[in-house]
Amino acid sequence: MTRAEAFSDREVAMCQVARLVEDGRTYWAAGGGTPLYSVLLGKKLYAPEAQYITEDGVIAPEPMLPFEPMMTMVASRAVYRALAWGTMNSAGIHAQLGYMDYGVLNTLQVDQHGNINSTFLGEYGGAGRRFGGPGGADTIAACCWRTILITDQERRKFVREVDFISSPGFLDGTPGARERAGLPEGTGPWRVVTPWAMYDYAPRRLRLMARVPWVTVDEILAECEWKPLVADEVQVLEPPTEEELHLLRTELDVRGQTTDAAGSWITWDGEKYIRA
Amino acid sequence: MTRAEAFSDREVAMCQVARLVEDGRTYWAAGGGTPLYSVLLGKKLYAPEAQYITEDGVIAPEPMLPFEPMMTMVASRAVYRALAWGTMNSAGIHAQLGYMDYGVLNTLQVDQHGNINSTFLGEYGGAGRRFGGPGGADTIAACCWRTILITDQERRKFVREVDFISSPGFLDGTPGARERAGLPEGTGPWRVVTPWAMYDYAPRRLRLMARVPWVTVDEILAECEWKPLVADEVQVLEPPTEEELHLLRTELDVRGQTTDAAGSWITWDGEKYIRA
C-alpha cells in the first residue's frame, strides 16, 4: 500500500468507508454513487467476503465494472453474477428480518443524534428548499444493524436538529427512543464519514473520533454548525493509497461523477498534505 | 349427449357440478378429488374457457391426464402447461383480491346457513371424532365470490348447526354476519350439490332447489337431520350423460378413487332409473 499524493475530498471519504468494510458481513448500499463505490472498494481490496445488496434486491453480485453512467441498479452490469435477484420489497424485508449488518448512506444534513435530512431545508411546508426524499435510506437507517453515513464536512450539514427527519438516527437521543418509535431494537447510526473526519456515537450523540492529517480538530469543528462531542484522543486517519485510488478511478467512479463536485483537491508537497 | 344407464351416486354429483361451470370464470378447486374432477369435467365438456387454480398456486393448467394416484398438486402432470406457477400464498392472495369467481369444496357436514365442518364431530375438546381440518377450504369459502359445496346426501351431514365451523357459510344467517366477522363483502355459499339434490340459499338459508329423477323430495328431506327450505318448484336434474361418464372414467377418476366409496349404483331399467 502506497500513500497517494493527490486526491479529492470525496475520494478520501470513500477510501475511509472502504476500510470499514468487514469480511463476512452484509451491506446495503443506498442508491448508487459513493455508498456503492465505497463498499465495492472495500470488498475488492480488504474484505472479499463482504456481500452487498442494493435497493433492487440484488444479492451479492459480482458486477461487471465499470457501470454504465448512472446504471447502478436494475441494469445488467450492476446485477451481474449475483447469487439472487429480487425486488425493492425483498431488499427491505431482508433488512426487516435483520440480515443486513451495515447500511451505507449519504445525505444532505445530519444532526447530533444521527438523524438524517434529505427532504427539506427550512421549515417544512414554508419557505425553504425541497430535496429528493429518503429513497431507500429510511429503511436502511431503520433496519440495518449499523449505519455508516457519508457526507461532506460543511457547516450547514452538521446541525443541532435536522429540519426534517427523513431517515431515523437516535431521534431525540434518549435511551429507547428508536424502539418507542417502532424501530427494531438495537439498531442505529454507527459512523459518519466526511472527507476530513470520522465520527462515532457516545453513546447516542455524535462524537468526533478521527481526522485526516491535513486538518485540525478546530478546523473540523468550525465546519459544524452544532459542535459534536470530541473523543479524548482524536485518531489520525491514513490518507488514500495509490491502490485505492487506482481502483476507484479505473473501475468504479471512472467518469468522476461522484468526485466532480467533490470539494477540494489534496496534494502532497513533499513534506505534508495540503488542501488546494 | 346421451343419457347414461349406469353410474354411481358420486358420479352424479360430479356431473351436476360440472354443468355449473361457466366460461370465462375462475375456479378454485379444493384439494384433489371431486372438486377438481368436477371443474375439469365442466371445462372439458361445457366451458373450455373456464380457468382454475389449486392450493399450490397453479394458474390455468392444462393437466396431463390422468393424474398419478393422489398427485393432484405439486406434481408435474397436474401443473402441466399452466399459465403461471405459484404458491399457497399466491393462491390465497389472489382469492383475497377477488380474482376467484367460484370455490368448489367438499365436506363432512353442512348446516342451514352453509357453514362447513371438516374438523370435529361432537363437542369440540370432548368426546367425538377428529377430522382433518379445513385445509384450503376456509380461504376458499371466505374469499371466492361464490362457493359450491359437494357432499353426500346423508342425514348426519345436513344439520341445524355444525359442531364446528371450519369454513364459513353465512354464519348465524343474519344479514352482514360475514362482513362483521371480517370476511370480504358480498361473498358466500351459492350451491350445495349431492348425488340426489341441489340446494341454493334463500337468501342465506339452505333451500332444496332440484332433485334427481330417481328420488323424491321426501326421500331427500328424510336424509336431512335439519330440514332445509324447499323451493316452490323443485326442478328435476338431468342424469349423467355417457359423454360425461366416459371422460370421468377414462381421464379423470380412472382408478375410481373418488367413486370407490361413492354410495349406491343407479341403473336404467328400461323405464326408469333405480337405485341399487
Place this chain on the structure above:
Amino acid sequence: MTLSPSSSRQIEILRQGSGAYHPVDPDGFRHYVREHKNRALQPRLMTAREAVDRFVADGDYLTYECNYLMRGPNAVFHEIIRQGKKDLWIAGKFTYVDVALLVDAGCASKIDCGFFLSAPAVDRALKEGRLQVYEYSNVIMTLRIQAGAMGLPFLPVRSFGGTTGFDHSGAKLISDPYTGDPITIVPALNPDVAVIHVHQADIYGNARIFGTGISDVEAAMASRKVIISAEEIVDTEEIRRNPGATSIPYYAVDAVVSSPFGSYPGTCPGYYGSDPEGVFEVFRAVMGNGVPAYLDKWVRPFETFEDMLEQQVGQAKLDAMRANEVVKEGYSA
C-alpha cells in the same frame, strides 16, 4: 414456550400522521376486480394510444415501475404526456427524472414521495401550489403497494417510525397486540392504474420480467387498471412451456402494448443497454429548466413512440444499444 393472548379489548394508537392518502378500500377493490377484470383468455393487445385513452383517466392514482432510465414504461409514459392527462397522483418511488417530467408537463399534481430528483420544475410547482407532496420512503411505498397486492387494508412495517415523514403521511404507530411493543402500520395502496414495462408478454397479458425490479408484480396485483408494455410479444404456447417464468398472470392485466425499445433512452436489462447521450440529455433537461424543450423534441412532435424511435433515434443507435448489452444470461426463460 406458549404465550397466552392478552385479554385487552383495545389497541392503543400511539401516534398518527396527518397526511392525506389514497383511500383504503379492499372490498371496493374486490368489487372492481369482479366487475372489470377479465378472467377469460381474451386478447388485450392494443396501441399505447388506445391503452392510455381507455385506462388512464384524469385524477387517477398512477404507479409506474422502475423509472425512465431503467426498464421504464417510457412508450406509455410519453403517451400520457402526449394525451395531456391531468391531476395524476404519482407513486414516486425509485424515480429520478420521471416526477419532474410529469409535473412540468402538467400531468401530475400529487406525489407520494419515496425519492425523486429535486428539480427546478418541481420546486416551481410546489411554490405555485400546483403540486402537493406526501412523505413516505421507497420501501414504505413498495410495502404499501404490497399491502394492496395482498388485498389488505394495511401492513405493519419496521421502518418509517420516528421520521418527520411519518407525521405527514397516512401511517400510524400502534401498540402491537401480540408483543405490546410499538409498531408502525401503513395504509395499503391500490393505485387506479399501473404501467409496467416487461421483457415478454403474450396477447392476454401473461408477462415475464427478467433481472431485478422494484415492485412490478405487486403493482400489477394492487392496481385496478394495468397496462403492460412488452419488448416482445410471445406466443401463449411459450408461456405454457415454462410457467415458472411468468411474473404477472393475465387476469390482472387490462392492456398489452407491443413496445420494442420501449424503455429508451434507458436500459431494458439483458435486451439493450441505455443510450448514455439520451440519459444525460434528460438529466440535464430536468436539472436545468429544460423540460419543455425536452418534451418538444422527444415527445410532442410524434404520433407514437415508434415514430420517435425511427425519426429521432434511428436504427443505428438502437442497434448499438442492443450490441452494447453484453450480458444475456439470466434474461430468458
Place this chain on the structure above:
Amino acid sequence: MTLSPSSSRQIEILRQGSGAYHPVDPDGFRHYVREHKNRALQPRLMTAREAVDRFVADGDYLTYECNYLMRGPNAVFHEIIRQGKKDLWIAGKFTYVDVALLVDAGCASKIDCGFFLSAPAVDRALKEGRLQVYEYSNVIMTLRIQAGAMGLPFLPVRSFGGTTGFDHSGAKLISDPYTGDPITIVPALNPDVAVIHVHQADIYGNARIFGTGISDVEAAMASRKVIISAEEIVDTEEIRRNPGATSIPYYAVDAVVSSPFGSYPGTCPGYYGSDPEGVFEVFRAVMGNGVPAYLDKWVRPFETFEDMLEQQVGQAKLDAMRANEVVKEGYSA
C-alpha cells in the same frame, strides 16, 4: 378522493381466540439472525444426520414444506424419526400422512392444524392427551409464515373470521383503523426450524425450486434454523449464471444436505414421479394402525435414507420413477 385519517386513539379488539401460539418476537428473531445466521459464503454441506443433530432440538417448532408425497424433505424427515426427536410443534399445513407419522413415532406433541389426514394414531394421541391441536387453516398458516418471513408481528387476513377455529387460535378480530371495518389479524409464525426439499442448491445454500409450492421461500426466511435437502448440488458458478432462478438465498440456510431421491416415495416434480406402491403403502399404514410397522420397515433399520433407497427400494425402481417423469420443461434454470 382523499380520506382524512381518523383521529381515534384506539383500535377496538372485537373478538379474540384463546388458543396458545408460538411466541411472537420479531426483535428476538432479528437478534437470532444477527448472532447465528452466517452471512459469509462458507460451505454448509453436511449429512442429514449431522443437520438434524445440530439443528433440530426437542421442543422445537418445526415446519417442513410440501408433504411426504410431494417434494417432501423425506430424508430429513426420516432422520428426525430415527434420532427420536421429541415434543415437536408442527406447522400442519398441506399435510397428508406426515402428521400421523410424526405423532405415532413419538416426535410431535403439538400441531397447528391446516389440514392433516385424520388417522387412528392421531385420534389415539389426542384421546391420551399426548397431542394438542390448535386450529387454523392452510392459507392462514402460510400467511402466518409469510408474516414471520417479513419480520412482522402479525398480518391482516381476509379469511378465518367467523370460524370456530378462530376461537381456538391466536387470531384477533379488530376494527381496521383505516376503513372502520372488522378485519382479522393473525400472529406471525417464526418456526424454530424449517426443513425444505429443493431441486438444486449450492454448498452455501443458494437454492432453486422449480414448479409450484406451498410456502418454501416464506418458511426459509421465517425460520431460525433452515435445513435444505437437495436433489442436486450445483456449482455456485451455475447459481451466478442465472440469479433469477434462486429461490432461497444462502444467508437464510444453515445446512445443505445432498439428497437425491430425497422425496421418495413421493414425487420431486420434473425429476421423478412418485412410487405409487410406496404411496399406497404409507397411506394404508396411516389409515390403519400400521405406522409402527411402516417405520420398522422403512425408517428404523437404516443408518441413512440412502441406505434405505439402496436396500429397500433398489435402483431399478428409482430408475423407473425417473423415467416415469415425462414432464421436464420448466424444471431447469
